[in-house]
Amino acid sequence: MTTSKVAGPRPAPVESATESRARAWGFTGLLMLLYTVNWADKAVYGLVAQPLAEELGLSASRIGFIGSAFFVTLTLGNLIAGLLNKWTALKWSLAILAVGWSIAMLPVVASATFTVLLVSRMLLGFLEGPSGPIIHTALYSWHPSEKRGLPWMVSCPRRRLSVSVTEPPADAMSRRSRRAGPTRA
Numbered sequence: 001m002t003t004s005k006v007a008g009p010r011p012a013p014v015e016s017a018t019e020s021r022a023r024a025w026g027f028t029g030l031l032m033l034l035y036t037v038n039w040a041d042k043a044v045y046g047l048v049a050q051p052l053a054e055e056l057g058l059s060a061s062r063i064g065f066i067g068s069a070f071f072v073t074l075t076l077g078n079l080i081a082g083l084l085n086k087w088t089a090l091k092w093s094l095a096i097l098a099v100g101w102s103i104a105m106l107p108v109v110a111s112a113t114f115t116v117l118l119v120s121r122m123l124l125g126f127l128e129g130p131s132g133p134i135i136h137t138a139l140y141s142w143h144p145s146e147k148r149g150l151p152w153m154v155s156c157p158r159r160r161l162s163v164s165v166t167e168p169p170a171d172a173m174s175r176r177s178r179r180a181g182p183t184r185a
Contacts, residue, residue: 024142028151031135034098035155038131040166041101041124045070047167058114066118070125077129084130085137093134100127 045067053063084093104124107116136155143151 025151027142028139028154031094031139032155034094034131035135036165037101038128041128042070043166045121047171056112056114056117062114066114066121069118070121073122073125074129077126078132079129081130081133085134090134090138090141093130094138097127097131097134 049063049067052058053060084096088096101124104120104127108120110116139151139155140148
């Protein structure tokens with residue numbers, strides 16, 4: 001009796017430690033960019049709230065209501081972070097959130113009204129909620145336990161970075177908007 005060898009799947013090539021660390025830090029940089037965009041959204045809304053209210057003819061209470069609705073849905077979205085991470089692979093969770101943020105704000109481009117802005121901000125809040133826990137899970141999964149301190153430290157200034165990056169353009173846009181006057185009748 002003869003036996004024949006059946007070729008099985010080939011093992012994946014093993015990365016060197018240097019390549020693996022470089023890749024982990026590359027992903028860490030992408031996560032920090034994602035986190036900065038997340039926080040920049042909140043900063044920009046705060047910076048342009050007054051010109052936005054003037055342009056859309058909204059009262060301060062309506063702008064505040066939109067902001068509050070965003071944070072209520074952000075909290076609800078944060079509660080589902082564990083479930084999202086349990087049901088999907090980490091990379092798909094991150095992709096769903098990033099694409100969802102973009103889709104959530106598209107209706108505002110087409111029609112900037114109170115209702116559209118409210119629904120878009122609520123959907124955006126719901127999708128931004130799980131981002132913190134999922135990004136931290138990803139950050140920790142790419143670095144060995146004994147080396148997680150530095151990646152965590154790198155992730156800490158994300159809020160200040162987002163405000164520092166977004167404040168000058170948002171300020172310039174709001175000044176230009178005030179000079180041009182309201183565009184709606």
